[in-house]
Amino acid sequence: MIEADGAGADERLRQIEAVTDSALSRLDVDSLLDELLGRVRNLLSVDTAAILMLDEHTQHLVTTATKGIEEEVRPGYRIPLDHGLPGRVVEQRQPIMVEQVDPADLPSPVLRDKGIRSMLGVPMIVGTDLIGVLHVGTVSPRRFSPDDVRVLHLVADRASLASQARVGNIDRTAALALQRSLLPTRLPEVSGVDMAARYVPGHHTGIGGDWYDVFTLPSKWLGIVIGDVSGHGLRAAVVMGRLRSALRAYALECNDPADALTRLDQKIQHFEAGNLATVLYAMVSPHRDEIHISLAGHLPPMLAEPNGDIRPLGLPVDLPLGIGRPRQRCTSVINFPQNATMVVYTDGLIERRNELIDVGFDRLRAAIRPGAAEEVCATIMTELGIEQPDDDVALLTLRRRAKAERATSAA
Template sequence: MADAELVTNEERLRRFEAITDPILSNLNVADLFEELLDRVRDLLKVDTATILLLDGHTGELVATAAKGLEEEVRRGFRIRVGVGFAGRVAATAAPVVIYDVTPADVVNPILLDAGVRALLGVPMLANGNLVGVLHVGSLSLRHFGADDVQLLQLVADRASSAGQVRAQVLARQAALALQRSLLPSRLPDILGLELAARYVPGHDLGIGGDWYDVFTLPSGWLGAVIGDVSGHGLPSAVVMGRIRSALRAYALDCHDPAEVLTSLDRKIHHFEAGTLTTALYALIAPDRTTVHLSCAGHLRPLLAVPGQPARLVDLVVDRPFGVGRPPADRHTTVLDLPPGATLVFYTDGLVERRGELIDTGIERLANAIQSGPTEALCDHIMAAAADERPTDDVALLAIRRAD
């Protein structure tokens, strides 16, 4: 069937039923792609069929499934939107037909080496957003007509939905894996201190830029940090991971929290330009009687001393990271930590509410802080102060000195 104009109504129906077959719904994404490519090759009598999915981080189309051009997938072929044949389909979000392929039409050497002479490509769209490109090719000259384009677009639409689901699943899996690797799975057992923490995501991916960390240093000091990288999802989590690792490295070389944050700011300014980040870094002395704190634009911690209401710690709040040139005069505050006292670190997702002053949320948090075991305290805080349906990540860290 060389010309789509010759397609009969009976053939159109066969094509439609082959692509809308309910059995396809039972396949996983990889198998669905393979089956769709097999069927479209048979229906259009073409030699090659390829799905390239868009990598949202790089802006490139990545060969994900192929029939007749399997080498594309094996080599991990990728191409930027707007470049070459597939890039042109993606950039225009419209079908593209090439009757006689020449080196000027394509930049993928695999297509030329395979001897592809004619190409038809259509965009894969989901809710108006580009998901990828589906293209088929023939080793002989042929015309692709309107019925061919319509059929291939139908296949692309079915693959687009699966491709979007696949991207969401992969992003969720990556985010959860990153969360497990970066947020402490278990807080350390520290003589003379009791620790507890909570992390609650405020969005679907399950992780963002909020983080906390607790670590011991060779000197016997205990480092505790809480921070917030602007944004949500996997990109913010990746930046957060790099910042967390850098802070740990600087902490090994310096026991002044202000100097550690100064070094971290220089790193962010150079390597993470455009990233707005806040952090609160504390060093607790080996005898647990004092805490040295430095704050980079983060919310001040709360201190609860037995027999007294919880209060905000009086410290200097320096500029966040990534704002202007790194300041050379960050400050360190030394705070007494009496027996039984509890320090509470938190991110803004715990105290911010739409249409409400943040001071109101901080006061609500302060009223929720009670003396006693930190695990029970964190449970009480989350029940009394956290939003039932958070729209922002919540990180909470409580450190109590033993009585």
């Protein structure tokens, strides 16, 4: 039966309102998906509806929400990408309608047992990324109309945005928790030096792979690390955590920063292929009068000397880690006078869009004032305006205490 144009328009409007209802926005994601599937069953008069999300790591579709088969298919049911109608939707990234379903086309034995005869599936896409499949089924043969496809697309779009938002929130929360667990809650108190640090996550790009670390070695040398893993989000934070742990282990075995970074480079190329990182690793001597430094593609430290001279250290910079072109890395040795301050940082501190990096170096140099490490750190952050950076920022300041100051502190 063909509806009159007015009745058809009213029905389409009712369908759109049911899917775009603003009240749905007040639901949590799981409740929203459940409600959407309930509404699509009523709108399309189908017997089953299901949302399957793509797990790119395992190349499976994972059942996330169902209606009509929820008592039989629990969330987490996995379907290989080359299996059934959902797999064909993923491959073609287009709606697929099957009026008479071959049992082999059904994604689960539960649907076969239920006697599903016809199915319609549409891709769930955010931007250019396919993130899942929404499919419906009927126990009676059914020829789905173009209007049915449009309604299912509307539901898929609403479900996609909600699911992607949840994934993004989980990703950011997990990355932030991981990063905070790996950054020192407080810097160690060690003889002869005064230290302070800051970490600010990027405002637009989210959590990333920046980190800093300070540790005392059995030899009484002091290890100083600052690094930046390429990328952002949970993946970069996970790689950062692995590199941080590995470098600590290599530091126990190596008396030369270049050797430790060489081993870390091999670790990245073998176990973290495709990832890049810049790292500064420095070792401060037990008497605190020398610093041995190796730079793997990282920006050089600034040194504020007691005479007021402030300059970037002109040290050789080796290739970043993960490039895949092994070369001999080098360690530089610098004097660390009493009351001198070394400033190490990641590129988010000084780089700005549409600006030469030399401008950032000059701005940092102008912001460094003689004083305690905490004062130097606070002044840099204030004068460089690090409130909502485009990239993550890690900053560490290290001042060598004067002998008189050490004696007073010891007393």
